[in-house]
Amino acid sequence: MGVTGKWRTAHGVAPQRGQTLCGLALAMIGTQGVAATSALAAPDRISDDEKKKAHPDRPAPRHEHIEVVGLWHDASPKFTAPLLDTPKSVSIISRQLLTQTGSNTLADALRNVPGITMGAGEGGNPVGDRPFLRGYDAQSSTFVDGLRDVGAQSRETFNVESVEVIKGDTGAFAGRGGAGGAIYINSKMPSLKNAIDASLGFGNADYKRGTFDGNWKVSPTGAFRLNLMGDDQGVAGRGPTHYRRYGVAPSLSFGLGTANRVTVMYYHMQNDDLPDVGIPYSNPAFNARSDGAARVLATGSGAPVKVPFDTWYGLKNRDSNQDGIDMGTLRLEHDFSSTLHIRNTTRYSETTQNDRWTMPDDSQGNIYYGDVYRRLNSRISTLDTATNQTDFYGSFHLLGFKNQFASGTEFTREQGKNDTYTATVNGQNVASGTSFTRCATALAFSSYTCTSLTNPNPNDLWSGNLTRTGNPNSTRFDTKAVYLFDTMTLLRQLQANFGVRYDNVQSTYRAAAGEYGRGDNLFTYQGGLVYKPRSNGSIYASYATSAIPPGNSVGQGSDDISLGVDRTGNIGSVLKPERDRTIEVGTKWNLLHNRMLLTGALFQIDSTNFKISTPSGGIANGGTKRVRGFEIGLNGQITRDWSINGGYTYLDARLLKAGGAGAAAGLMDGRHAPNTPENSLALWTTYRIVRPLTVAAGVYYMSKVYGTDSPTAPKFVPSYWRFDVMANYKFRRHYSLQLNMQNLANMRYFTQAYTTHYATQAPGRTAFVTLNAHF
Template sequence: MTDAASNLTLLGATVWMGAQSFAFAADVDVDHADGKKRKTSDHKDAGQHKTVPGYEQVEVIGQFRNRSPKFTASILDTPKSVSVISRQILDETASHTLADALRNVPGITMGAGEGGNPVGDRPFLRGQDAQSSTFVDGMRDVGAQSRETFNVESIDVIKGDTGAISGRAGAGGAIVINSKMPKLANFIDANVGFGNADYKRATFDGNWKVAPTGAFRFNLMVDDEDKAGRGPTHFERYGLAPSLSFGLGTPNRVTLMYYHMQNFDTPDVGIPYNNPTFRARTDGATPSMVTGSGAPVSVPFDTWYGLKARDRNNDGIDMGTLRFEHDFSPNLHIRNSTRYSETKQDDIWTMPDDSNGNIYYGYVYRRMNSRISTFDTATNQTDFYGTVHLLGFKNSFAMGAEFTREQGKNDTYAAFVNGVNVTSGTNYTRCATALAFSSGTCTTLLNPNPDDAYSASIRRAGNPNSTRFDTKAVYLTDTITFLPQLLGNFGVRLDNVQSTFRSAGAEYGRGDNLFTYQGGLVYKPAPNGAIYASYATSAIPPGNSVGQGSDDISLGVDRTGNVGSVLKPEQDRTIEVGTKWSLLHNRIFVAGALFQIDASDFKITTATGGIANGGKKRTRGGEISINGQLTKWWEVSGGYSYLDARLIEYGGSGASAGVMNGRHAPNTPENSLSLWTTFRPVENLKVGGGVYYMSRIYGTDSPTAPKFVPAYWRFDFMASYRFLKHYTLQLNIQNIANTRYFIQAYTTHYALQAPGRTAMVNMNVHF
């Protein structure tokens, strides 16, 4: 990926130079919302762009504007940290899932599922939960799922509070997934791959010009693979994404998109920590293990505590989008997007539960976590944006309105042996009877058998709950050019959110008005550089994840009988200073930032066991990044992040009150590094490698019973060879050293292990 390619990807243009994407990092206004085809030399700001010696003249191909209009300046002139994962990086690193893709941005971790939902993507940005701050083509996508990348053109990672841009949540930033869109061109990309761990994958990406201003694009994916070194873990999924556009290159454009993905997985299960809760057995047994440091237990690499006869993830998503765009003039545009999506989950998943002290005696209770969920979203969003001159200043503005209804309905499964619910009967949870083992409910710590028979009968628990979230919002953002060397960026947003939670025949509701804002100044000492300072806020109302994440019970009743509707929204702010530079004739983009995030009023448990808005958390850190081409044949992309996230006020009941104050926040590594580089020694051969490092991550930094996953290094390799003009053969080896490391740290019971060494060979055909 070049910085330029990432810049134009964010701006929604596609730039081609032979077979490779390339652009100019200092580009301020390359985005052509009218979709017209023109050379950059014809652009009104062409004076900023210099042709790089040895490179062809670049040309912008007409297509829909894919980047959110809420960004009113280029990456260079935006007073925020923005990272872009291009399609080129996704392909070179063989990143097939969102979790794989986000590895390329330092400072991001994937948290373990909570709130009764053990599966699905739960990214953390700068130590803040971003599950509810994930967007597809500018519209929020909360539904829990493990996202694929076969229909992804690029991924924008916006760091720091984004309330004024995206509404509720966004304390650490937002993740914006940009879908592949139709283009006025004819091409076919087909890929088929094989590898170890029974890896088999095929994708198809076809685009056809069906009219002078119309195009049709169709993406297809089938994937069938194990998880290297992780026992019976298996992923089987397919997806398709047709899209149709008319009016490309004209002032009136319309597109219709549909996305479907279905998976039938045998999920991976965790490895328990080595310091579980201790409960002495009453049968006279002697413990076989001593208390450890809080790291995962030391067991063989392929240890898997699940049950093949029981565990499954059968999830699916359907998403339809209709978008209209109109240009009033070259400088004024409007866009309206309507979407309906439905996400379904049918999951049964084994948690290696350590809460009953079984591990000390060499046993593991196979706790059954489950989810039966339907989550639907209906959204209409209108954006009016462009450039105007007011009082002698240039204003690049965007204003709009959003109306969204999100609704989730959740139930679980229950398991019974001889009429006894095994999740509550101590004869099963304590692993102290022969029936606990003969039924498959318990197993051994060191030698679990995934083929154990499971004699329990499974049926729906029949105790569903539902959450509904209605949002009405208006916003305004503006970049003002005070002087050629001085720009101001300002934004405000007002959200009215109404939420309702229903459970066990009871109903709780609340309403909140969320006012968020941002402001920043950008000083440009040179056309290719910027120094900025910014202040931004966000707000997180109770029930924010709409039953899909960790706060789905926030609207209910706490143990003291207080209704959650009395809680206030969490308030967050980010102060950030940084600099960005486009160097080496705009081939390299470098950036650095220092920041502080303060979170306040998040819910905590009080000393008496109630719930109150007393929480405070602070994250201080810095990051640097580099993207682009050091030479014509050498590309580099990556960065380093330092995060010091501390719980300032964390509450706690009884003797636990105040114990966690000053401790590390969960899911936040102090140090992380991501570096990907490729080199082309001859015209048709490219070799590359990746280096990834992450320091210790805490599930909890409790002073008495910490839970954490150790630091790790990971190394990847890639080689691709292009032959016969249309064919490319690519080899990827991920985790070359077969390092055992962990990618998720649950707060209490387990950590999720990463795959072992994975090798795959893919053949790509491009016409």
Template sequence: MQAAQTERKRAEHSVVGYLTGAMSFAVAATPAVAETKKDSVTATLPTHTVTGSSGFKTDEASGGKFTAPLVDTPKSVTVIPAEVLQDTGSVTLTEALRTVPGIAFGAGEGGNPVGDRPFIRGYDAQASTFLDGLRDIGAQSREMFNVDSVEVIKGPSGAYEGRGSAGGAINIVSKTPKLEHFTEGTISVGNAAYKRATADGNYQIGEHAAFRLNAMYHDAGTPGRDVTSFSRWGIAPSIAFGLGTPTRATLSYYHLQSNDTPDTGIPYNNGTFNRRADGRPQLFAPGDGSPVDVGRNTYYGLGRDFRRDRVDMGTFSLEHDVSTALKLRNTTRIARTSQDYVWTQPDDSQGNIYYGMVWRRANTRYSVANTVANQTEATGKFETGGFKHSYAAGLEFSREHSSNDTYNVPTGSNRCPNGIGAAGGYNCTSLFNPNPNDPWTGNITLANNPAETTVRTQSAYVFDTIELSPRWQINGGLRFDRYSASATTSANAQGVRSSFSRDDNLLNYQLGLVFKPAQNGSIYVAYGTSSTPSGSVAGQGADGSALTPDRSGNRGDVLAPEKNRAYELGTKWNVLDNKLALTAAVFRIETTNARIVLQDGTAAMAGNKRVDGFELGWSGALTNKWQVFGGYTYLKSELRNNGGSGSAFGATNGTEFPNTPKSSFSLWTTYQPMPKFTLGGGAYYVSKVWGSANPANPKWVPAYWRFDAMASYRIDKHMHLQLNVQNLFDKKYYNQAYASHYASLAPGRAAILTLGIRY
């Protein structure tokens, strides 16, 4: 009997979670503030509402900074629920985010070239990634084994996060202990030597206490790319006390460790190059800046290549409900993230490709990021002057410190003067037929010369939703950050290190007006700001405003924070008896003081860039058996004043942003023709993406369509089988475009069979 009830709850959670957790471009109220609203999006069948360990409904977003129900929040947010993660077979953050249009993925050469680097609405959001509401700055590739949902907040979110991207932020929501017993796991196998196992056990250990343990092992190659491989394991125990009482405490630990052979990518066929004078014949004419046309399995790396990530994170959260209208929460986190790699980049900067060669440039890093953070939040509601208020207020303190070292790797001359093979020490290889097993014998040593960055922040914020009448609401937010950053460079040839520091006061805000023409719909207009100060990535990725002086030695105004602002007009409707959410929004994001290089080589806060766009979103159920999740985004980006040194000044004005496709579309849908059988499919489109839109030497990857398929069969109440086929038609496409040298080739067709077990 108990097993049957557990199975029924799981089925109900699947339906309700799809309908309520996946609300695109809207976000729900904080648990302490949320009320049962008639316009909440819930399924009519089944009628049971699943609740979490603290009694809060699962149709509410995480965190305490959203003070209105889904349909009444004047902000574009997409929430990817656990059901979509499971059905699509998404096991990394990158795979999960592909279901959200308007997000592209950037590549790099140093920093974090093969880790998570999402671009939201054209702006780099690597440093705007959060875990359970706290910034997760460490460069890495994130796993989904301990994730309940992923929230994508779009548009300048300075009021939510302080320093950050103008395009938006990502918040990952972890699994937490619940007052119930269950044990579940998965075993997966597939082509390209795919092997994966996960376990999730939740155990009630007292009337108000529970323990949960998530674990994962993953080992796989890349379909169509024989040499690359990904091996990792993780464990995430957590224990909670006081569940179901006014005072709750949760202690959790997260560990992830990986050991990969990273992919090298494919070089661009540059339109300009340095011609050789040694008589070597040129094999083909200059190209248009797209990737070189070589076989999918072409790999330019060597056996020396490796990549190792490690994440260790401990979090303690204490919550107390002072009353039904006021809740307090304090969270403390200590985290350490390391990234260690030697990675071969197929460098095309000298034009070797036109002579049939590729220089094996070695990009290297040994980075450690340490974070200590504390956040205190108060959420509640009150009434004054006849107006109802739902508010959230908080304080945050954090210290982030990173140390970035490199390896010494002998790689010869970038001109490949001795050609390929032994004569050049295998530092240059064939463009069309490289051999990753070449007997390269160079010595790799750690430089022991790190650069260091420290970022300290003290923040205060407040949000309030004011109900003026049943049809009109005002939603506002204000945040102040005291931001202090310092950096010390690696020692130069004379052993001298340089140090720089800067303090800034960041004040960001948002304001939205919501009109409700009906209980199941809203129309809103919103304005918001964000700030991107120097050193905001804390040395963990590409920094467009690095904490260094310009050539004139002036560190004043040229290090001031970039200021961004956005306007948005949108509407949200819950239709089909509140089972399907439809959303639409038009928006503009502007940066009017971007840091650029002037004609004389000095820097100035004089750049101007803009993104105009619109979005459509849908999520929920068309019928009791047919569910959909997805959207469409159009982005018109323009670098209005992009500077440039010397003759390059103004040359790129009017061009598009890198990593910003004009059009992107996603649709994931499932249909249940029989009670035990479910079919699913996905269609994804991304238009042309520029790595660099410089007219003198463009770099880009072509548009693509990708299709996925899924079939699931429930064997009995304890077991089910699921088959995912990703990239169904084995499309050859590129999913990352670096600004200079290479593009990243996406995996080929992957077929993965999963056995799921639950007791």
């Protein structure tokens, strides 16, 4: 049984068994990237001397096992067993898959994992990535190099080595949140080699993109790495929508290959975008006008209205998203011995947003008269995060049983401040009253605050003014946590895995109405059994929990006012944390001499205590939700030249008790949960025709996604298929030319379904050619 792939770690030290989950980046021999679902191959036995000969710049590996398929990226020691022996579902997107598929953003990357949808921003909620895993918002469960990164932003992949999606309750791993899972982003790290990768791409929709990735060995144990990115592109078929961004990410490591290592990293990205504004739904509440206007549109099914593909309701002279992120990280590591290690990571980051964008508001039923109210959504925000995390991990024998353990502490302070803009026309606030929102006055149209449903003009010169509202709110979240994980080998074919975490969280919300605070003590845990009938396969059962306290998103998402006052005057600080649990059984098998990984899992997630409205219009912890589903994955090489990587997920997500005020009380009980497709498929396959030429094709499917499954006024986006192709030709040893065509059939589909008002339309056919150089 031969090893496919090669060793790689962030610090030049062979990975520990406790480091075998977070950061896996598959690189199949003779092909490019994969998205691996769940665990990988059973380990082969390779002597330390053989490993030392293969990598003379680092000490011998600290354990006797190595993954047969793939290469490890050192990210987190919390996972104390190889992926094959870890009782969880995990999907991993490698650097090579990101490159092959042309996935330049996190949203692009997550398309390769079935079962994930992207939620939309609305009102005071930020524009940016809002992934939903197994039907649960994971914006606050996103991590960069093992540390939580809540700040709202549209993330880039130029400095990303791999992305890991851990599914099911991850409270023990991740702390607060994590009902549907967590997303771990692993950055590129310095290594003891000299290498340069650069790319330059051009395409339709004014696509221009350049990246640079340089790594230099600066001393026998030191290395410096620099990643740069510049991107300027439109969006095919989506009017004047345009994205401009640049990024820089230097990192420096010393002590690589020794027992003491230091790494310093800095990350900066800035964007200045003209955002897409979406398409309104076809069935808002009808509100008859009193000016004698004739109704021109019938009530629709709840899908987005049928308008020309490039319909864009924004205002070029008003709309803009200007976001930035600065992040500095210091990591210190020490090996006490071959079986005992410690790592400390300190980070400070600041995320800023200055956003003004038009939402096609349907709340007054303007579409029935052929009109759209150009509602201003805005946000001026800053999120500062300071965190320190220590991991102490290794292995030991106790009473004849081998234990792989990890323990640690976390201390984090997150503080968000948010304000908005106010739009006025002739001194009138356009958001108050009905003269503008109903599109019922001449001024609403002459100021271009209202426009045509089917023929809006993005070049309209809006005559209003924007001023800072000056009524900011702020949320602070302080976390103190301790955790412990262990994998115990009970028998050669039986392992027990458990983890516990205790969080003390203190949150404070400040606004003009007053200050409200609360504290919570959160205890989350997980446990699982893994049975290995053969060395290349495992069968597991697991149970895991999570907790989501009020204010979880620190004002960066949909939970920004849960510490305030509800409509009945009760202070939100009396609300309790949401509680979730996941029960999962699954199996993982390496086939075709460990070239192919087959995985499958059945799971159920139960949520209680989530916030709902009461019949009287208040807020209470009375909600319950259940998600049942299964997933399968097939990833690896059929032959040396042909690989196939993909998966299918089925989700049945129901709101068992959803509350509701007045006549709507109980209306949503038993209905589909939002942002959860029943069926989703992602498949990517590559074939090397001749040595220099590789071709690939991708197939993606997602069934209907609800913004709300209301029986009286549903909002949804229809199911869709998407097809992508790629061709890569290598020439003159150091160069390659790659063609990507995305949405090959130019299908009209939607990527986000908000609860009300609008859905976000995907780009049309996109083609770009990239010249890559590697030295």
